[in-house]
Amino acid sequence: MTSPSGGSDDGSAAQQRRFVCARCGASAEVLTDAPPLTWTYSVEDGARRHFCETCSRDNLRSIEGRLDSDRW
Template identity: 80%
Template sequence: MTSPSGGSDDGSAAQPRRLVCACCGTSADALTDGLPLTWTYSVEDGARRHYCQICSRENLRSIEGRLDSDWW
């Protein structure tokens, strides 16, 4: 039997995922399927790239303008 979320029902806790900022290399653990609340991500050339809070804030206009990170 599976749980409603589609995961296993074996009672084990979810394992954190390690995220690394594509700009500065800062890392963080994500305990859920999503990103930490202050992080953003972008899909560039088919690859997902995650950005930490500091890099996201510093490059907000470029992110909103959908510019690839190469232009930052």
């Protein structure tokens, strides 16, 4: 049996989620709960902030400088 809209009946249809870079405002829409694999994130003041691939690469040294030594 199929639904009239052609989708699945179990409600598991994937929905796009939008991530916006906290630094430059670039956006990406993905079908998962996670940002694209090339993006990074940090938790600042209790809020998760995502950063696009370009901003992540441009600021890699600053990002690594905040990690505890046991992380690298």
